[in-house]
Amino acid sequence: MRAGRDTNRAMFWRILRRLLGANRGRLFVMLLALGAGAAVTAALLNLQVDAKRRLTSEFRVFGPNVVIVPSGALSSSSETLPQSVIDSVSGNVPGGRVTALSALYMVASVSVPGSGKSASAVVAGINPLFLTKGYPSANPNGSLRSSENACVAGVRFAKEVGVEPDTGLVVASGDRQELCRVANLRQTGGPEDNRLEIDLRAAQRLAQLPDRLSMIELIVPGTPAEIQNYIADLQRRIPDAEVRPVRQFTEGQAKIYNRISGLLTATVGIVLVLTALCVMAAMSNVAIERKMDVGLMKAIGGATRRVVRLFLAEAALLGLAGGVIGAALGILLSIVLGKAVFGVAARPRLIVYPVAVGLTILVAILSAFPLRRLASIRPAAVFRGEA
C-alpha cells in the first residue's frame, strides 16, 4: 500500500515535470504573464506604502506647521516664553525628525554705518539662523555662513535700508547695540521679507531678555492624525505655553494628503485587480488548450480528480516560480522608481514579497479552473478530433 503511494507520488511529479517541459514556448509564455503580474503587484504595493510615508516628509517644504506661543499671546505680542520650553520638544516622531526654530521678535533701529541710512524695523533673533532645508527656500544670494555676527536680510528691508550681501549693520535698541554682517538676502513673500534676522543670543542681549523667546516654530512631519497627536502630547508637556497648529498648512496638508493617498490607493487597487484579471484570462487561454493532455490521461485511466489535481499543482508551481522571480524584479523596480521620484530609494518592505508571491499563486490556481470543465471531456471525442 505504502509502496503504491510512493510510486504514485513519484509518477505524479514525473508527469508534472513532463507537462512543464513538454512545450517550452508555452512554459515561457505562462511564466511571462505571471511574472509580469507579480512584478507589478510587488512594485506597486511597495511603492504605495513607501510613497505615503514619503509624502508626509515632502510636506516639510511648506515650513513650520506647529507653533508654540506664550499663552494668550494673540492679543499682545510682548509676552515671552522661557527658552527651556524647547527641551520639552521631542526630536523624533514616527514620520521623521521634528525641526524646531526659536525666535525672539522686537522692533529695533537698524543703520548702515557707511551711508548713514537707518530705519526702524522688525528684528528677529532666530536659532538656528541658516535653516535652508525645510524652511521656505529663498534666493540665497551669497554664501551661507554661520557665525554669531552673521544676519539674513529680507528683500524689502534690504531695499529700504540699502543693504547688500556683506554689508555691515548696526542694530540698536535703547543704549545697547549689536554689529552684524549680512550673509544673504532672502525673499519669501511673507513677513520675513520685511525684517532682519540675527542670531538669537544677540537679539536676547539687545532686548535684555536673556533666555526668553517670542515663539517656537516646529516642522512636524507625519500624517494629519500623527500631527494632531503630537500637538496634544506637546501641550500636555508644556501647560504654560500654547501649542497651536498653523491651520493654513495643517488643514491644507491634511486635505492634500488624503486626496493623494486616496488617489494612490485607488489607482494601485484598480491596476492590481485588472492586472490579475488580465493574467487570469491569459492563463485560462493557455489552460483550455490542454484538451489533448486531459483526454489522454483519462483514456489511460486517470481519475478526474487526479487529473485536475495534476493541473492545479502545475499551475501552483508556475505561480510560485513566476511569483518568486516577478516579485523580486518588482521590488527592485520599486526601489528604482522611488529613487526617481523622491530621490531616495524606497525601502523594500519584506511583507510585500510573500504577499505578492501568494497573490500570484492564487491567480495561477484560479486561472487553471477552466480545466474543471475538461473533466467532463470524453476522451474518445478528443482523439477523434471532434471536440
Place this chain on the structure above:
Amino acid sequence: MFLRLVADSFGRRRRHKLLTGAALALGMGVATAALSVALDVGDRLAKEFRSLGANLVVTPKADSLPLEIGGVDYRPVNAGAYLPEADLPKLKTIFWHNNVIAFAPFLEVRAMALPFSREGRKLASSIADVPVVGTWAEHAVPLPEGGEFRTGVAKTNPWWQIDGRWFSEASHECVVGVAFAKENHINISDSLSLTIGDVTVTPTPLTVTGILTSGGPEDASIVVPLSYAQSLARKPGEYRKLYVSALTKPEDAFARKDQKTMTTAELDRWYCTPYISSIALQIQQELPGTDVRVIRRVAEGEGQILTHVEMLLWLVTLAAMLAAALAVGASSAASVIERQNEIGLMKALGAGSGTVGFLLAAEQLLLAFVGGGIGYALGIVLARLLGERIFGAAPEPTLLVFLVVIGLAAIVTLLGSAIPLRRASRIEPAPILRGE
C-alpha cells in the same frame, strides 16, 4: 476567402478568442484608467493645493517698511502707501485671467470697540486698540466684459473656519475672532460699535454674524467689510494688501531662467505659460505702483509636491501599461503557439509563410481593435469613478488616450505573436499532418 478564414477562425475558436479578447480588454482597461488619471491629476491637484491659500501677495511699491510682529502691523494708519480698490477688476483682464481663481484685498486699522448685547445693553466698557481687518467675504467684482466675479477671503483663505455665517457687505455686520470673542464674552448676534480717535457720537453698531477661527492673528481681531474699514480709517476706496490665489504650472528649469537673458521667442513662451512668476509680472503690469511677490512657502512647496506626485503617477501608469502589455503579449503568443496544426495544414494546402503570417496578424489585429476598444470604454468608466470619488470631478475622455491605447493594443498583440509566428513559418507541414 481571406475574410472567410478569419471569420471561421473566430467562429470555431470562440472561447479562445473570447479569453484573448478579455485579456486584451482588461489590459487596455488598466492602461486607459491609469493614463487618464495621470493626464488629469496635475490640474486637479493644482486646484486642491489652492486650499493652502493665496500664492501671490500685492503690496504698494512706495510702502514704508511694515513693522509686523505675529501678523500685527504696528505702523500707524497714516504711515505707508495704499492702493486703489477700483483697479481690482483689472486682475480678471490679464492673459491668464482664468487662472486667477480668487483674490481679496485687506485693510487693517486699530480701533476702539464697544460691545453691546443682543438687546442693546452695554456688555462691557470699551476695548481699546483692537485690530480691525477690512476685507471682502463674498464680493461681486464687476468684470470689464460684463458679468461679475464673486471672490473674497472665504476663497483665498479656505482654512478660515466660520461658526455662524460671513457678514453681508450691504448691512452693518461683522465677524469676530475666536480669541477676541472668548476674552470679551461676545456671542453671535451681539453687536460692536467701532471708533477711532475721539468721537462724541457712538456710531451704528455692527451685528456679529459669526465667530472666526483662523489659527492666526485674525483670531484676536474683528473682521469687517472692506468698505466699513475704509470709512473707519478715512481711506475711501483704498486697501493695503491684496492676496491672490492663482492656478499655476510648477516652475521648471525654464521658468527659473533669468528673463533678461531670454530671447524674444523664449520670453513669449514664458509669458504665455502660467508660471507663478509670469502671472506675477502680468498682475504688476495691470496694477501700477504695486509690488507683486510670490509667497514662496506656498508656491514652492506646491510645485515640488505636485511634480513628485505627477511623476509617481506616471511611473505607476508606466508599470501598469508594461504589465498589461506583457500579459496581453503572452496571451496572443499562446494563441499562436497552439495553432501549429492549423498552420501546418494551411501550408500543406499551398499557403506561403507570408500568407499565413498575414492571416494570423489580421486576426490578432482585429482582436486588438475590438479588445482595445472595449478596454478603453472600461478604463474610462473606471477613471470616471475614481475621479469622481477622489476629486469630485471626472477626467474628460481624450482622443489621445484612445489612440495610445489602440496603438498599444495593436503593437503588443503583433509583438506577442511575432516570435511564435516566425517559428510557425518554419514548420514543416508533413510531420504535423502525420500527427508527430
